[in-house]
Amino acid sequence: MAALRRLQEVPRHLLVCEKSNFNHHKSRHRHLVETHYHNYRVSFLIPECGILSKELKSLVMETGPFYSVKNLPLHEFISPEFLSTFVRKGACYALTYNTNIDEDNTVALLPNGKLVLSLDKDTYEETGLQGHPSQYSGRKIMKFSAEESTMMSYFSSYQIKEHQPCVAQSVLADLQCPVLHSHTLQGQPEVACSSQELFDWLGAVFSHVNLSNESNNFVSTYCCPQPNALVTKAYLCTITGFLLPEKITVLLEQLCHYFDQPKLAPWISLCVQGFADSPVSWKEQEHGFQKGGEHLYNFVIFNNQDYWLQMAVGANDNCPP
Numbered sequence: 001m002a003a004l005r006r007l008q009e010v011p012r013h014l015l016v017c018e019k020s021n022f023n024h025h026k027s028r029h030r031h032l033v034e035t036h037y038h039n040y041r042v043s044f045l046i047p048e049c050g051i052l053s054k055e056l057k058s059l060v061m062e063t064g065p066f067y068s069v070k071n072l073p074l075h076e077f078i079s080p081e082f083l084s085t086f087v088r089k090g091a092c093y094a095l096t097y098n099t100n101i102d103e104d105n106t107v108a109l110l111p112n113g114k115l116v117l118s119l120d121k122d123t124y125e126e127t128g129l130q131g132h133p134s135q136y137s138g139r140k141i142m143k144f145s146a147e148e149s150t151m152m153s154y155f156s157s158y159q160i161k162e163h164q165p166c167v168a169q170s171v172l173a174d175l176q177c178p179v180l181h182s183h184t185l186q187g188q189p190e191v192a193c194s195s196q197e198l199f200d201w202l203g204a205v206f207s208h209v210n211l212s213n214e215s216n217n218f219v220s221t222y223c224c225p226q227p228n229a230l231v232t233k234a235y236l237c238t239i240t241g242f243l244l245p246e247k248i249t250v251l252l253e254q255l256c257h258y259f260d261q262p263k264l265a266p267w268i269s270l271c272v273q274g275f276a277d278s279p280v281s282w283k284e285q286e287h288g289f290q291k292g293g294e295h296l297y298n299f300v301i302f303n304n305q306d307y308w309l310q311m312a313v314g315a316n317d318n319c320p321p
Helices: 002-008 029-034 054-061 074-078 080-087 121-127 148-154 195-206 245-260
Strands: 013-021 039-047 066-070 093-097 106-109 115-118 141-145 159-163 166-178 228-243 267-274 295-302 306-314
Touching: 013 195, 029 245, 029 295, 029 306, 039 195, 039 245, 054 166, 054 245, 066 228, 074 080, 074 106, 080 148, 148 159, 166 195, 195 228, 195 267, 195 295, 195 306, 245 267, 245 295
Parallel strands: none
Antiparallel strands: 013 306, 039 228, 039 267, 066 141, 066 159, 093 106, 093 141, 106 115, 166 228, 267 295, 295 306
């Protein structure tokens, strides 16, 4: 009965929200993007937009490539040749693919050259390495991102394959959007929605949930929070793959420049989701799955260069940085 009750418990989540301005000298937006290493999905929503600028469209189509390498021995990561080719000359990211962090052996290579191993008990004892028990009590192929010619030639003796991110674009018609005021995260009744309300609404939009709240809809009764405003169209773009922080930084900067010319959009949202089974979330913070492996962040960009930053993790992860 105790095990059944635990299964029925709502998974624990942590959501941290803060506000700042991109031009503020203490703004940490770039640092947060650069230290969230292993990203698999980026989504952005632009209200009152029906077509992307050529600059944004170019960035969206140039977020790849990335590579998968089968049966790669772990010792490759500590060989002098690998270190001199990839680590000392720049940054290289890698992550085991199709492994479950709570059950399997999982490996992540960080851009600073540190190799993070999340091992089961038997493997850990066999290696003879010094480590510490996972705080989440439990846990193939490697995925990379690097310069095309170098990566393909270096791992030519293995089964290496190039991949391009998957891009899905759509224009949402007659979308009810929350009314937001950049200066208040908590919102104000009948004046502006809160950061939490926006976060829930974005999750529904990105998941293509029906927000009509019709009486005969037995799947979802969720609808846009109040107050809201009807926008005739909104541009939604989702990129899925192995996405580098450097690429996301450039995309964020370009979205900030969207307001250089007067626009009808009051705000833009950029949401980045990390791999659920990555052994780390931000920097070297340990990440687990248990009842949910989410670790993500979302920027809400306002037309005066103010922004909200929302960071979320689940299960027993530590508070986002």
